[in-house]
Amino acid sequence: MSVPTDLAARHEPRLPSPVRDVPDAWLAERGVELRLKRDDLIHPLVPGNKWRKLIPNVRAAVERGHTRLLTFGGAYSNHIRAVAAAGAAYGLSTVGIIRGDELADAPRNWSLARAEESGMELAFVTRSAYRETLRALSQDDPRPLRELQERWGRCWVLPEGGTNVPAARGAAEVAAELPDLGARDIVCCAVGTGGTLAGIAAGLPAGAGALGIAVLKGGAGYLDTEVTRLHQRGWGRTFDNWRIEHDYHGGGYGRVPAELEAFAARFEERHGVRVERRYVAKMLWAVYDLAERGALPRGSRVTAVITGPPDPENAPARPGT
Numbered sequence: 242m243s244v245p246t247d248l249a250a251r252h253e254p255r256l257p258s259p260v261r262d263v264p265d266a267w268l269a270e271r272g273v274e275l276r277l278k279r280d281d282l283i284h285p286l287v288p289g290n291k292w293r294k295l296i297p298n299v300r301a302a303v304e305r306g307h308t309r310l311l312t313f314g315g316a317y318s319n320h321i322r323a324v325a326a327a328g329a330a331y332g333l334s335t336v337g338i339i340r341g342d343e344l345a346d347a348p349r350n351w352s353l354a355r356a357e358e359s360g361m362e363l364a365f366v367t368r369s370a371y372r373e374t375l376r377a378l379s380q381d382d383p384r385p386l387r388e389l390q391e392r393w394g395r396c397w398v399l400p401e402g403g404t405n406v407p408a409a410r411g412a413a414e415v416a417a418e419l420p421d422l423g424a425r426d427i428v429c430c431a432v433g434t435g436g437t438l439a440g441i442a443a444g445l446p447a448g449a450g451a452l453g454i455a456v457l458k459g460g461a462g463y464l465d466t467e468v469t470r471l472h473q474r475g476w477g478r479t480f481d482n483w484r485i486e487h488d489y490h491g492g493g494y495g496r497v498p499a500e501l502e503a504f505a506a507r508f509e510e511r512h513g514v515r516v517e518r519r520y521v522a523k524m525l526w527a528v529y530d531l532a533e534r535g536a537l538p539r540g541s542r543v544t545a546v547i548t549g550p551p552d553p554e555n556a557p558a559r560p561g562t
């Protein structure tokens with residue numbers, strides 16, 4: 242089997258990603274300008290913030306002589322698909338530890354099927370075992386690493402969602418690609434694990450701010466701590482130019498209430514951009530709601546980072562998990 246040595250050999254990444262103004266009279270009345278940073282267009286197989294976060298990790302793994310990536314995710318994880326594609330392109334084998342042992346014998350959903358088509362080996366574990374492994378890994382407990390390596394051999398282990406210091410440094414490139422930022426600027430992104438937000442905040446010039454929109458319920462406190470921890474580990478300091486809004490999760494991860502769906506459909510129709518629902522729609526929803534409530538200073542310019550593309554058109558609706 243011939244394996245391309247670099248993703249760029251098949252698809253040139255589109256970097257810097259395009260920036261597009263979104264003229265919107267309703268926002269203008271509220272003193273807010275909006276533009277989109279189209280990271281969803283960076284690469285068809287490893288899109289959006291997954292490119293930003295994953296490529297530095299692949300480089301680090303290859304430099305250290307690794308031949309295998311191992312990571313964690315849920316049944317519809319964008320991160321799992323991205324790792325599978327990046328591994329295939331770089332000639333690294335990939336292992337995905339998937340939450341939910343009941344999925345082992347079920348027909349593969351489109352997302353896991355795609356990961357397998359890219360050559361990823363899937364291992365299904367119970368929710369409790371999954372949680373316990375991730376908890377121990379996040380506390381730098383050496384035991385789970387040892388167990389994983391006994392089972393899978395030497396491998397570069399990426400945490401769930403792919404967030405670590407190299408990933409956050411990769412996300413800082415988003416800010417570096419926006420050289421015109423100043424005091425009126427707010428760079429906004431969805432927050433899953435916080436790696437993308439941490440990188441963006443660290444990369445901003447003085448005066449500009451980063452606003453993260455949490456897409457999971459119950460992350461207040463924990464997520465803020467995680468971002469601070471990344472800053473300390475990656476940059477040796479903390480930053481006070483960012484915050485996370487926790488009121489736009491819409492009921493929890495993967496939940497899309499009718500009001501959010503209506504907002505996203507209206508945005509798509511008005512502005513001609515398809516909107517991914519689990520992350521991007523919630524982030525844009527928050528921007529409009531905060532503008533409505535006067536929570537964004539008049540004269541603000543919001544750069545909304547489109548961190549990923551929508552699911553394929555023919556993907557069946559996912560169950561709200």
Ligand SMILES: *Cc1c(COP(=O)(O)O)cnc(C)c1O
Nearest residue numbers: 319433434435436437520548549
């Ligand atoms: C994975 C993902 C995120 C979450 O990014 P974090 O760095 O984990 O906060 C945001 N948006 C999209 C589209 C994603 O796929």
